[in-house]
Amino acid sequence: MKLPVRPALGLITALVLISNSAPGALARERAKDEPALPRTGPAADYPVVIGDPFTIDGTVWTPLDQMNYDAVGLASVGDASLVGVTGASKTLPLPSYVEVTNLDTGRTALVRIERRGPMVNSLLIELSPMAARQLGISGAKGAAVRVRRVNPPEPERALLRQDKEAPLRMDTPPGLLQVLRSKLAEQSPLLPPPSTPPIPPQVTEQMIEQLDHTAPKPAATPLPKPQSKPQAQAKTPVAPIPAPASAPLAPSPRMEAVTVHKGAAPLAPVPAPAVKPAAQPAPKSAGPGLKNGFVVQVGAFSVEPNARELAAKLGGFVAHPGKFWLVRIGPFADRAKAAAALEKAQRAGYRDARIQHTD
Known part of the structure; x- marks a missing residue:
């Protein structure tokens, strides 16, 4: 007695076996068993999670x-x-x-x-x-x-x-x-x-000065007093020179050589003016002044070279009112112009910068 043959069932079984042995299926099974690799490089900082209260x-x-x-x-x-x-x-x-x-x-x-x-x-x-x-x-x-x-x-x-x-x-x-x-x-x-x-609040210059009230302040350099009367010098005869017809000749403080012209009227000798006292140089740390103006204070430094390096980078100046070296930008005539410099300093990474009055 012959048993009935089921060709359809045998064909389905063969197709299932072939599909399970395909490379894609084997790769998917292998991926399930292997752990996920950690993210490296800049991608490791993402995604950024904030979370719920x-x-x-x-x-x-x-x-x-x-x-x-x-x-x-x-x-x-x-x-x-x-x-x-x-x-x-x-x-x-x-x-x-x-x-x-x-x-x-x-x-x-x-x-x-x-x-x-x-x-x-x-x-x-x-x-x-x-x-x-x-x-x-x-x-x-x-x-x-x-x-x-x-x-x-x-x-x-x-x-x-x-x-x-x-x-x-x-x-x-x-x-x-x-x-x-x-x-x-x-x-x-x-x-x-x-x-x-x-x-925390913004640190102001007044706070720093109160903390450093014991620090010695730099002594002001006195300016030389002007002479009350010009010192008279020995009169030296001067050769006559012609005077212009339109305007009188202005006296020269020093005349070492002159040209003599015939027919010129004699010129009375003029005493040399008194020597003016030399102007006192401004302190090295002082910046430009503007009364009732505004400056942008970027930061305070305990080391002078660091302050001057930042001032050169931002196009500012350095002030030294007390213990610390203060980096400032300005001065500006109004707050609007100072605000633009403040934004520039903050974009450069100095978020503690602020606007102050110059008076």
Whole structure:
């Protein structure tokens, strides 16, 4: 007895086997088993995550993409599981980059913000152990710091993404450190309004001068007093010269040689005028003056060469009223012209620049 043959079923089975053995199917199966490769290079900073508002002990914190973020507060140090020069912030985008300043020493380092935290209202930032060592901060929490958002160049971003240290920034001047510490004492504990990260006030020249009132002021150089009467010199006979018919001849302060013309009327000898006192040179650090005008103050430096280098770069000048060297642009006759220079300074990266009166 012969069994019935099912050719259709055999053909379907063969097609299924062939399709499963195709290169595309094998590649898809292999991709499921292999882990996804991490993103590297500049692409590792994207996408930028802001996130939704959250609450800590009744206080609402709202993440915000704030480019001019500048705050003072207390920092904590995370555990050993945190690698690289990284930090945690309640409101800054993830990732983002900040300059963190140790308010006890002025040392400033570049830190990459990678996570949310710290989940304590009184703390501003949590630092990884590597970031804390670079800043000279020890202990679990309580270090006074300044956190300012920046846009560093790609080579420095790459160093932080590779868990390496970026070069330290210039130390913050002592006068500015005192102002920032005073601001921290006024705002503690850190309880900002919803959606508004704390921002310290602009540092004014008056604040710096009050902090440096003990510093010796440069003594003013007295100008020589003018002589009350011109000193008479010995009269020297002068050969006669012709006088123009249209206008009288102006006396010359010094005549070493003259030409004698026949028929000229004799000219009475003229006494030499008194020597005027030499003009006192302006101080090297003084800038152009304009009463009731405006200047743009870009920054304050404790080192004169740094101030003069920035002034030359921005086309400004350097003033030295006290301990610090102040870089300024101007003066300008009205605030509108000063505003244009202010915008130029801020585009160059000096966001703390401000307009001041010259009087």
